[in-house]
Amino acid sequence: MSRDSKHQTSEQNSGARKPGPGPGGGFGPMGMGMPVQKAKNFKGTLNRLITYLKPYKLQLLAVLLTAIISTIFAIVSPKIMGKATTKLFEGLMMKLRGVPGAKIDFDYIGQIIIFLIGLYILSAIFAYIQQYIMAGVAQKTVYNLRKEVEEKLNRLPLKYFDARTHGEILSRAVNDVDNISTTLQQSLTQLITSVVTIIGVIIMMLTISPLMTLIVIVTLPLSGIAIAKIAKKSQLYFKGQQKSLGQLNGHVEEMYTGHKVVKVFGHEQKSIETFEGINEELYQSAWKAQFVSGMIMPLMSFINNIGYVLVAVVGGILVTKKAIEIGDIQAFIQYSRQFSQPIAQTASIANVIQSTIASAERVFEILDEQEEVPEASNPKVIASPKGEVKFEHVSFGYDEEELLIEEMNIDVKSGQKVAIVGPTGAGKTTLINLLMRFYEINSGKILIDGMDTRDLKREHLRSLFGMVLQDTWLFNSTIRENIAYGREGATEDEIVAAAKAANADHFIRTLPDGYDTILNEEASNISQGQKQLLTIARAILANPAMLILDEATSSVDTRTEVQIQKAMDHLMQGRTSFVIAHRLSTIRNADMILVMNQGKVIEKGNHEELLAKGGFYADLYNSQFTGGNSVKNVG
């Protein structure tokens, strides 16, 4: 009984993955019988995953070799150990029979033992080498995979990100890749040693006694059938458990987030009743799932024990018939124990590998996503941008079927101001997406200084614009670095100058560490308005020819709002700007107003033209800005 739990203690293994060790079993792979996520294209994904291992061919070969050697050493040792026992027994029997001068041959036993110690140490060393090499291979493979995913994400169009939640992408790039890493690190070598062990043990057992081998092997299909039956049943309960758990989580989430509403409408009792109902269902399926899957191990160990008893009995009889030797029984018992272990292990590894391949498939799905339209082959450069923007017959829709913009023609002269108005959620980002070429237009042309934006490199095109949005983006670093994000290699003076121009210098200096203040993860250590000032400073530093701005709305208090407005006015001077406007003064002064509703640009023109037209804008203006008795404003 030497190796049969070779791989059980690995700290980061989760309970579900841990195969049970144990003489006679009893400890169990708790997760056995849980449903496994399956890959759609197992073989293709597997092959592809293997290509990532190719650069490490030599190391993997070494892992394979060391694994085999170490396993073989471990497999031979019980038989050799058995020889020592046999020698002991023989000597003893002779003594019993009173053979004169009979004694136990300790020289022989000593030799065997020294040989065994050597084998064990070698086996351990090889096992260590194997794990050691694998650590490097597995982690580097995963490093490369992660890197590839991140680089791929950088090449994907925004369409991809807008259609998915961040959580979903993160889960693929982090959790799924991590899953692959754990499998490479542990399950792969486990699989190799398990297979080698199974084959080796069968051979060793056959050399001892074909009859007894048959007995052990016959018990196998028995456990197979038992496990399959129970696993099927337990999967049913696990699914039920998963479902109830999902419902419960949903209910808890709703009740907690809607806590205020629950209370104010006096629904506490009802919410508890619903909870108790789901909780009871969860309990029912949970204990059944737990119980049924918990039956697998005792059953397996029982079947195993039947083998054990048969080996002891049949072996004992065979020894009395002198067909085999006593040490062989000892070896055989160890072998039969070693035998069930890797089989159970292989079964659970099979599950692990399936879920790993499913993970790999999800990662590869990202890698296979369609990338941005390639850059123009001979990209043009606008050396000194003037900021003239022209839309010629532009049509666009996020969905091929439904065009949001049809045949739009606008002509914005250098330094002009375009106001975009419309109710919240009307699709203000659409225009940004098109100007910056985050999305491709369906037909027509967008020209900047007379040049088709598709003839420019995206990087160049985007450097022509500055962007200040409501959903400010700051990262977990110092204020200085956040402003300097606007232009690589900006000097300290330039940063401070930009902060001053954005009316941000003062508040930055009131912070404990000034420009070195580190914004925490949610940037909750400065206010929403201050965040906006920082992004304005960032845009000022970038010094672009054209601007895309989002005017502050109600989330900012009045005083900061005035400051933001001043900073924005300063920024807009002499630049072509597209403003998502909320204030009437901006709208009325705009050279062009684009009216958006439900994602579409429904009207365009200046204030007077649109009023004269008597459409949506006029309606909106009359009901809001001039209607009623006295004062109205724009939301």
Next chain:
Amino acid sequence: MIKLIKFLKPFQIPIYLVLGLVLLQSLSELYLPTLMADIVDKGVVTGDTDYIWKIGGFMLLVAAGGMVCSIAASFYSAKAASGFGKLLRSRVFSHVGNFSLHEFDQLGTASLITRTTNDITQIQQVLVMMLRMMAMAPMMCIGGIIMAYSKDAKLTLVLAVALPVLVLAIVVIARKGIPLFKAMQVKLDNLNRVLRENLTGIRVIRSFNRVEHEKKRFDEANWDLTQTAIKVNKIMAAMMPIMMIVLNLTTVAIVWFGGIRISNGHMQVGDMMAFIQYAMQIMFSFIMLSMMFVMIPRASVSAVRINEVLATNADISDPKVPVSSTDKKGHVEFQHVTFSYPGAEMPAISNISFSMEPGKVTAIIGGTGSGKSTLINLIPRFYDIDNGKILVDGVDVRDLTQEQLREKIGFVPQQAILFTGSIAENIRYGKEEATIEEVEHAAEIAQAKEFISTMPDGFDAVIAQGGTNVSGGQKQRLSIARALVRKPEIYIFDDSFSALDFKTDAKLRAALKRETGDSTVLIVAQRVSTIIDADQIIVLDNGEIAGIGTHRGLMESSEVYREIVMSQLSEEEIA
């Protein structure tokens, strides 16, 4: 962790049963080698085939008995652990149900959700493991030692050497490995953060052409993590080989010393074979135990988080002798009310006094952080005030039960929250016994009828969790309808029109005016246009009242109000 043990009390009996059954199971496991030793020593030595068969049969019985015990243990442990989870979950949920907004702020809603769901599931799983494995390990260990000792006391000295070596090896490796595991977690979080920032800021990154910069940042975090992971795994690579060497050398030592003892006639061969098996069982139980010690810290983190919830007591409770409601309806009065959030240096609102009458509209306006939402959260007693009094219908809110108080109020929160269920159910949330006519009427006033009728199932259309299948404006309108169907004495609108388009906003306000005729209405707003016709406007600035009056009056008297109006409207539009 220990504090949670009291929740195990109802499951005492199954737990004792589990322990007893596991003991029996361990005994059966331990008994098998002894029987095998008998086969060898008595059967094989004497060539007694019948004896071998007899003992063999007995072994099968013992094994079957072990299995039955084990399955029964599995049954009771599954019941006990799941029952424990159920009980704990329901305790935590109802406990959280009593929390006021203060406790929600303190612990965080997201965190409370995880604590009620994942953390409890985590503990439940560990409990199963503990009942099954952890109970078994010490029994196997002690039982094994006893059996080994009874077979041959002197030979147990081998174990006395081997066990400390094994424990030492585990401790040394764990000492080196665990800090690295922790470091790895931190680095993984770090990588996660960089990637998350990349995703949320994708437009900014691309528009500022900082893709290369971000790539570098990611690569640094990635490489850092990889380095630590390699290091950890290289250390852990030593774990198993070392354990195997200890185990195997112990076996070898037993054979050697056992051989000597056999030769001297102190021991029999079968006993030695049994002894080897006991030694293995003992050592495996140590390895199992060491694995358990890895799991416990994880579970105890969860346990601490759950205890934190249970230890937090709601600071708002109903009065022992509630005052019965008076005949007055719709009167609200603030008398010198001061309130600060716990731990805050400055009060969120201070010395607020005003009153509201039925049939009158009161509006509150002010900048962010001026205390508007705080103020209205005090009326339904979401928080208790520090100083002063809030009277509803002439009674201090603290002298009414929360139910009595909240019955009077129709509250429309800033964030429109809907629940899973049909539209009608969501509206009926305000008044459970509302007839379909009442529901439809409320929807009509809230300007929701039009979009409801365009939905395939109308009022029976189902709202998905989080209300993801309706727009922000639609959610707000349903949330208004929910308050309307209640026909309360007091309406509270917390900036509830923000997601509506201009036309709907105007229509809704006109309809509301008719509907809320005799009730008291309190509106919090950001836009001046929303509140311009209110009977009284309260201007809040830094938690204090900067002016009360009508629009016209305030335009003359209040500097702060003028500033707010100016910032929203250009000069020419102010009448």
